[in-house]
Amino acid sequence: MNRNDFDLSVYLVTDSGMLPDGVSFVEQVKRAIDNGVTCVQLREKSIETKDFIERARAVKKLTDAARIPLIINDRLDIALAVDAHLHIGQDDMDARTARKLLGDDKIIGVSVSTVEETEKAIDDGADYVGIGLCFNTQTKITTKMPKGPRGAQDILRAIYNKGSNMKTCLIGGISQSNIQQVRYQSGIPENRLDGVAVVSCIMKQDDAAKATMELARGWNSVPKWC
Ligand code: TZP
Numbered sequence: 001m002n003r004n005d006f007d008l009s010v011y012l013v014t015d016s017g018m019l020p021d022g023v024s025f026v027e028q029v030k031r032a033i034d035n036g037v038t039c040v041q042l043r044e045k046s047i048e049t050k051d052f053i054e055r056a057r058a059v060k061k062l063t064d065a066a067r068i069p070l071i072i073n074d075r076l077d078i079a080l081a082v083d084a085h086l087h088i089g090q091d092d093m094d095a096r097t098a099r100k101l102l103g104d105d106k107i108i109g110v111s112v113s114t115v116e117e118t119e120k121a122i123d124d125g126a127d128y129v130g131i132g133l134c135f136n137t138q139t140k141i142t143t144k145m146p147k148g149p150r151g152a153q154d155i156l157r158a159i160y161n162k163g164s165n166m167k168t169c170l171i172g173g174i175s176q177s178n179i180q181q182v183r184y185q186s187g188i189p190e191n192r193l194d195g196v197a198v199v200s201c202i203m204k205q206d207d208a209a210k211a212t213m214e215l216a217r218g219w220n221s222v223p224k225w226c
């Protein structure tokens with residue numbers, strides 16, 4: 001997986017606490033991978049290390065077969081253990097330190113919600129930022145106010161103004177019903193959004209295959225210049 005050449009357009013972030021009845025975690029993630037997600041992040045907050053590694057290994061087989069990145073939320077030890085990439089939040093290890101430990105061949109993403117956080121992520125050597133919060137979400141407890149798709153424009157401009165080619169995705173409440181609006185409204189002419197990160201609109205769904213296809217169709221139906 002080339003660190004400079006990955007596709008963030010339909011980025012699945014997992015949460016095993018919201019699976020439909022009778023569906024296993026790996027099965028649900030497989031349905032998403034088989035139907036159009038371009039990147040997977042394992043974000044598991046209350047799980048033992050041993051189980052996390054086991055789950056990460058199972059998903060890594062799927063992402064390797066599909067030639068898409070597996071990104072681990074927060075747990076650098078697990079990213080190292082399974083040869084995966086890393087996503088960090090503002091309260092986690094900073095990207096500069098993570099880069100030293102993880103090496104130059106791994107993707108590092110950072111959650112941001114301000115221009116200052118974004119500029120620091122660029123300076124620290126991150127490869128992409130996940131920009132929140134787009135819409136209200138039930139998935140994460142947060143005090144952040146949703147800023148809507150247009151709320152990302154100051155961050156996209158800051159990235160452009162810094163001469164960075166950092167990739168970007170938006171997160172928070174994005175679904176099949178608003179993905180086109182998100183793609184239309186989020187960018188600036190000089191710097192378009194690269195994708196959306198979603199949890200519940202895939203993980204919670206009885207038909208994750210259809211949910212993923214609809215999401216990918218929504219993203220891809222908007223011209224690239226939007
Ligand atoms: N960070 C900001 S919002 C969020 C995370 C991890 C959760 C988004 O979940 P959903 O279900 O797509 O709204």
Ligand code: MG
Nearest residue numbers: 074088089092
């Ligand atoms: Mg974190």
